[in-house]
Amino acid sequence: MELQAGRIAELAGRPVSGLTRRDVAFGLLSVEPEDAIGSLPLLRRRLMAAGNPLSAAFWESAERILGAIRDGGARTGDVREWLEASGTEPIGMIGLHVWDEPPERSPLQAEMHAMLVRHLEERLAAGEIDPDRLVTGDASALRSYTELQERWMTAPMPDGQVPMDRLLDEKDAEFLAEWAAADADALNALATVLDEVGERPLPAGDLAEACRSARAEITRRGPAGRLLSACGGTDERELPGSDTELWLTLAAGVVSPAGEAMARPAAGQDAAARGPGTDRHGEDGNFGDDSGDGLDEVSRAVAALCALEHADWLAAVSALARGGPGTAASAADMARYVREYWESAAPGGPEGHVVPVAADAGDPGDDFDDDFDETAVAELFSYVASLWNVLGATDAAERLTPLGWWGLPEALRKVWASAG
Secondary structure, three states, X not given: OOOOHHHHHXXXXXXXXXXXXXXXXXXXXXXXXXXXXXXXXXXXXXXXXXXXXXXXXXXHHXXXXXXXXXXXXXXXXXXXXXHHOOOOOOOOEEOOEEOOOHHHOOHHHHHHHHHHHHHHHHHHHOOOOOHHHHHOOOHHHHHHHHHHHHHHHHOOOOOOOOHHHHHHHHHHHHHHHHHHHHHHHHHXXXXXXXXXXXXXXXXXXXXXXXXXXXXXXXHHOOHHHHHHHHHHOOOOOOOOOOHHHHHHHHHHHHHOOOOOOOOOOOOOOOHHHOOOOOOOOOXXXXXXXXXXXXXXXXXXXHHHHHOOOHHHHHHHHHXXXXXXXXXXXXXXXXXXHHHHHHHHHOOOOOOOOOOOOOOOOOOOOOOHHHHOOHHHHHHHHHXXXXXXXXXXXXXXXXXXXXXXXXXXXXXXHHHHHHXX
């Protein structure tokens, strides 16, 4: 099927004489690569006849990329770079903002993207953009092209609003909504597990002893005490007076650190696929002051805790709740519980496990063996295991205590119910 210039003009909403390289590029990508390649000579003649010849560099680049697509040698990034080299297609990532693909763009993203395209068309017409240099990968031209877009994205519009701020605010709101939905799903899944387990009595004596130790550790401002304070958002002057409230505040802080401004990972990105992202503390639980990368060990520990997501916590605590006091609770055990949990959710696995994941995250079993890094997950849980021991949720042999059996599920409930 031959691609006609008139069809591209129809798609772009402008006459053939006004078509941009971006218009033609999108038109060529809208048909099979073999058809697009076969249409190039006629398209070129038609545009030349309309007084809009584009350039030899563009037509050569079109033939190269279409040939690579046809032969299976073009990556998505190659196509994206070719589109951006048209001189009027915004680059995929500007500052902290990443443009979604067209079908996934919100109305605000679509509006801002269209406005930026118009701005680039104006700058191209003014001679500020040289697409022939862009298509050859000229570093200076690419840098100028990026800076031009960054200036537009960070400058106030006539109504005083800044495009970058509006787009990032929208993304933040979307993320918070997704996280709240994951909280609700995880809370429901935990309730199912605890209904199955039945009553878990609170050991008052163990709780009192654990809280005395935790208060002393925090007051001493030792490594473990500083980390507990960072996680719980407390210090010795702000500790809750009630033992139950104190213990649950500190245990909930391990799941969702409150005292450090650490960014949560993107929704839908599970810890199993991310790698450790942090070094494990010493076996004696001593958190050093300098990791060598600009973060002290408390900050590194908080970052590791934040890298664990709903399914990781649900997997670990569900296994402990079902097993009861005496259940193995080392970092390696936690990682194993997470792996078994995801395996059970894969096609053909045992029923009865609910894994809260984003609606668009795909089947939990998809590429599981390739994505899951048990060593990395154990690395993340190493800080959890240390803090649970300080809180008396586990004993010296890294096994669940009666206090942990009661309290760890309650700490998860406290975290996940807070969003509601």
